[in-house]
Amino acid sequence: MKNKLLILLSFLLLWILIYLNLNVFTDFIVYSILGMQRNTHLTDAVWFFVFEVPKVLLLLTLIVLGVGIVRSYFSPERTRKMLGGKKLFTGNVMASTLGIVTPFCSCSAIPLFLGFVESGVPLGVTFSFLIAAPMINEVALVLLFGLFGWKTALLYMLTGLLIAMLSGYIIGRLKLEKYVEPWVYKIKAGHLEIAEEKVPFADRITGGIDAVKEIVAKVWIYIVIGIAVGAGIHGYVPENFMASLMGKSAWWSVPIAVILGVPMYSNAAGIIPIVQALLEKGASLGTVLAFMMSVIGLSLPETIILKKVLKIQLIGIFIGVVATGIIIVGYLFNLVFA
Amino acid sequence: MNIIKVYGSGCANCKRLEAMCTEVIQENNLDASIEKVTDIQEIMKTGILSTPGLEINGKMISSGKLPTKSTLVHWIQDNIN
Numbered sequence: 001m002k003n004k005l006l007i008l009l010s011f012l013l014l015w016i017l018i019y020l021n022l023n024v025f026t027d028f029i030v031y032s033i034l035g036m037q038r039n040t041h042l043t044d045a046v047w048f049f050v051f052e053v054p055k056v057l058l059l060l061t062l063i064v065l066g067v068g069i070v071r072s073y074f075s076p077e078r079t080r081k082m083l084g085g086k087k088l089f090t091g092n093v094m095a096s097t098l099g100i101v102t103p104f105c106s107c108s109a110i111p112l113f114l115g116f117v118e119s120g121v122p123l124g125v126t127f128s129f130l131i132a133a134p135m136i137n138e139v140a141l142v143l144l145f146g147l148f149g150w151k152t153a154l155l156y157m158l159t160g161l162l163i164a165m166l167s168g169y170i171i172g173r174l175k176l177e178k179y180v181e182p183w184v185y186k187i188k189a190g191h192l193e194i195a196e197e198k199v200p201f202a203d204r205i206t207g208g209i210d211a212v213k214e215i216v217a218k219v220w221i222y223i224v225i226g227i228a229v230g231a232g233i234h235g236y237v238p239e240n241f242m243a244s245l246m247g248k249s250a251w252w253s254v255p256i257a258v259i260l261g262v263p264m265y266s267n268a269a270g271i272i273p274i275v276q277a278l279l280e281k282g283a284s285l286g287t288v289l290a291f292m293m294s295v296i297g298l299s300l301p302e303t304i305i306l307k308k309v310l311k312i313q314l315i316g317i318f319i320g321v322v323a324t325g326i327i328i329v330g331y332l333f334n335l336v337f338a
Numbered sequence: 339m340n341i342i343k344v345y346g347s348g349c350a351n352c353k354r355l356e357a358m359c360t361e362v363i364q365e366n367n368l369d370a371s372i373e374k375v376t377d378i379q380e381i382m383k384t385g386i387l388s389t390p391g392l393e394i395n396g397k398m399i400s401s402g403k404l405p406t407k408s409t410l411v412h413w414i415q416d417n418i419n
């Protein structure tokens with residue numbers, strides 16, 4: 001236990017040291033080791049790449065470790081217990097928030113949906129959870145934070161939460177239970193008593209480290225590509241290349257971004273290279289974030305999975321409500337970031 | 339005969355867990371059979387909310403997690419006869 005804490009502390013210290021001195025390291029690599037000339041396009045691009053890759057990876061490691069430790073306190077079973085019997089509005093707020101911290105993989109969408117509904121969590125509240133869980137995740141937030149600053153990350157999280165709450169609330173108010181496949185309500189689910197054993201903090205740290213290994217192994221390549229794209233087009237593609245197509249003045253850009261984004265499916269990291277390239281070239285923030293939300297929040301494969309338990313009408317309403325929410329958020333961003 | 343059941347409807351992690359169980363059993367020469375349960379009704383009966391679920395001799399060990407190999411070895415060795 002003491003050992004683990006010590007390792008954690010020294011890791012944090014080392015992390016801070018490297019993070020604060022990244023530009024020194026970058027200068028050293030670019031100018032001394034590579035011997036590049038200052039103030040050329042190529043040098044700028046290389047500098048950007050050498051600086052950003054470790055920066056984003058460092059941020060990712062720290063946040064995933066933190067989130068991994070926090071997540072060890074939550075489980076879908078416990079979340080369900082908390083949501084059982086909650087009223088519509090309160091339930092939606094709680095479900096969306098819990099969606100961020102509860103470990104969830106969209107491949108478990110069906111058992112989770114069945115388990116929630118069967119145990120009496122209202123349909124709309126269940127939807128709030130299912131919307132928030134994939135859309136707002138630590139990888140998306142870290143990447144937005146690392147590449148575009150904390151304001152973008154915070155806004156993404158808050159508006160994502162809002163969409164999840166309101167969409168779930170609307171679906172709840174519309175009383176759409178009749179569009180759930182009838183067998184769902186007849187299902188006899190077992191009730192697993194989760195052993196509430198005390199997990200030592202050292203194990204939670206280990207869990208966090210496992211999460212870091214798993215996630216970094218999965219997403220590092222997308223980060224490298226994303227930053228390479230960013231560095232590559234830095235001085236080469238005309239600055240306002242995308243502005244007329246996806247800039248603020250193009251009012252149609254937000255709905256089109258969402259319509260394009262819904263059938264596409266990618267994890268948060270995979271979409272970042274595209275986001276980076278679009279933003280860099282003059283596409284507006286609202287349009288790009290709307291695109292990103294619709295790609296990771298509304299995915300065709302997940303919807304097809306849900307077809308097993310939901311009738312097509314409800315799937316249609318679900319997509320419609322969430323897509324509308326994302327479009328509104330897109331316009332809002334474009335308006336605020338004038 | 340020990341029975342290990344892996345619950346899951348075919349997601350990547352479920353397949354990995356099943357493969358890992360097979361590995362552990364072969365490497366350690368254990369007397370156990372592995373069953374894959376893909377039927378959603380059967381999965382729901384166990385009460386788990388996330389897949390893959392791992393059950394050893396009727397006891398649900400974990401759900402929604404892909405353990406490391408060494409953790410899995412512990413789980414299996416602690417729960418079979």
